[in-house]
Amino acid sequence: MARLGLAAAVLIGLAQGALGDLQTCGQAQYDPTQYVCWDNQFLCPITAGEPLSYCAGACYSKFMYTCSNNVLTLLPPATTPFTLTVDNPTLSIHGKPVTASGLHWLLDGQTSSYCPSEVGSECPPGNTTVIVASGGSAAMSVMVPGGQQVYLDPYWGVAYTQAHSATIPPGSTTTGFGAYEGGGFVNLNGNGWGWVACPPRASGGGGTAWTLVAKNATNAGILNDCPAINLKINALPSGTVGAWQYT
Ligand SMILES: *[C@@H]1O[C@H](CO)[C@@H](O)[C@H](O)[C@H]1NC(C)=O
Ligand SMILES: *[C@@H]1O[C@H](CO)[C@@H](O)[C@H](O)[C@H]1NC(C)=O
Secondary structure, three states: OOHHHHHHHHHHHHHHHHHOOOEEEOOEEEOOOOEEEEOOOEEEEEEOOEEOEEEOOEEEOOOOEEEEOOEEEEOOEOOOOEEEEEEOOOOOOOOOEEEEEOOEEEEOOOOOEEOOOOOHHHOOOOOOOOEEEEOOEEEEOEOOOOOEEEEEOOOOEEEEOOOOOOOOOOOOEOOOEEEEOOOEEEEOOOOOOOEEEEOOOOOOOOOOOEEEEEOOOOOHHHHOOOOEEEEEEEEOOOOOOOEOEEO
């Protein structure tokens, strides 16, 4: 999806490279904090802390693609439930989980869930945030009848419906999610700007959790303080349910 955009980014990077501490890649010079050189010949950008891989003329993210016999191929869809972790080795929250709380996905927070007393010991532990995806949509992996659908709220944060309610605010987006086996959970809406992690506000009462936002052409300008991340899929056995319901 982002292949043309990435090629353009390489050209811009070369033009700006004179500012940094340069290395050479074949005939070209590049800034190693922003690019990776493959086979002393091909430059790919580093995005969200991931040095993009190279496949027969294209730079690609391992969170979405694989290169087999020199052909760039989408990873297969994730067919089992999964948890998600933040991936960007340059950040302190690298490896920390996506956590459901307050009907939103946070990063490195505490999972909030509820188990009715009449269900009691039949409830899953409810302390991890488990997700299922198929056909471009996603849901929380819960027992509560009706389930809990995942959507982008009107601010492009990731939200999920309250148990026993199908209500989704106007302006939300319920499709366009890609979940790739051995890869990541990707927002395919808005031309592949990817996810960003917004740090906790010093003044806010929201604790130490970071906020997850899907970037796009419209909101990119106000998200400058929020670094890009990937969301890595950690597959769980088929049928894994995370909670009775997430709250
Ligand atoms: C969740 O709870 C279970 C059962 O109490 C426990 O074994 C597990 O370590 C907990 N996991 C996390 C991530 O807290
Ligand atoms: C981008 O996200 C903002 C919310 O942050 C939303 O209002 C806007 O409609 C989105 N833009 C596009 C092009 O989808």
